[in-house]
Amino acid sequence: MGGSAARRSDASRSAILAAARERFATDGYERATIRAIARDAHIDPSMVMRYFGNKDGLFAAAVTLDLRMPDLSQVPRTEVGHALVGHFLTVWEENEELTAVLRVGVTNAAGAERLQGIFRDQVVPVAQRVCPDPEQVQTRAGLCAAQLMGLALTRYVVRLPPVVALGRPEILAWLGPTVQRYLTAPSP
Template identity: 55%
Template sequence: MAFTHRSEETRNAILAAARRRFADDGYERATIRAIAADAGIDPSMVMRYYGSKDGLFAAAVDVALHLPALDDLPREGRGEILVDHFLRLWEGEGADDVLTVLLRSAVTNEAAADRMRTIFATQVGSVLSRSADGPARAALISTQLLGLALCRYILRIPEAVALDTETLVRSLGPTVERYLSDPL
């Protein structure tokens, strides 16, 4: 029992160090040695638990968007609810650096881009799975959500950063709503 607890603590320390290092240095410059040093362990332990830098990255950026089911939402305002939900993932209580790490890394690294594509295709796509054009709708919604995230949290465009959450929800919600319900 103590061994299991210790290995779980080690895994958590590695993941926390990896998230910080990937956020600070990006995927390309982050090294297993630096991550291990940050976690206070030998680099071989990182490899033991995660197998490779790619394996560690995938575990460090394992993201669950927890999107609400569309059937559970009122017909009007679903776009605003989805935008608000997404903003809370980035800014709300309990937000962490995982999405920032993933988006920043996805811009320059194919493994990170693939991870981002998978997350958005499966999680946003699953919300729209009943529709024959669900994948196209999910892609359009992703353009809005990821475009906002890139401009607000990565590029930090001053005008995008300055907008309050309510304005963003009110402004982007109707666009997302069109992607949910209007003919493509």
């Protein structure tokens, strides 16, 4: 029962998960059909059901999001904004699961809850390190999330041309001070 032993089906499982990640990222929850995912993985749709129960289970298994948040207490206090924007930019561009969870979070109630969980468990704790006032850390983290998710939305999902055209240094120069202010400036 432990499941530590390698099963013969592990190749199929991971093929399904990879295909699911890609489909969810590009199509969103509703249009990412089990049949299409199975076709991408060169396997029968019924196998997807047997391995993951149902479509919700597949989504839960495929999209497990780790932002790999850095330890901001190691960064000079005047550069946390710059560091945070840079980290998000890197993670977004090398990890399509973020687009998946954002797309699904907008269409699906369960997806929205997952986004809330990521915010609560991964973003807020990091903000707590740099802004110790427990009264304000939630608000400040929320403001950062609004700015960073807005960037992701306009750049990777909606693809507003001017935002797509921005280079990494320009984004850092524009958004770094904003996030810095949201995290460390005195409350207005």
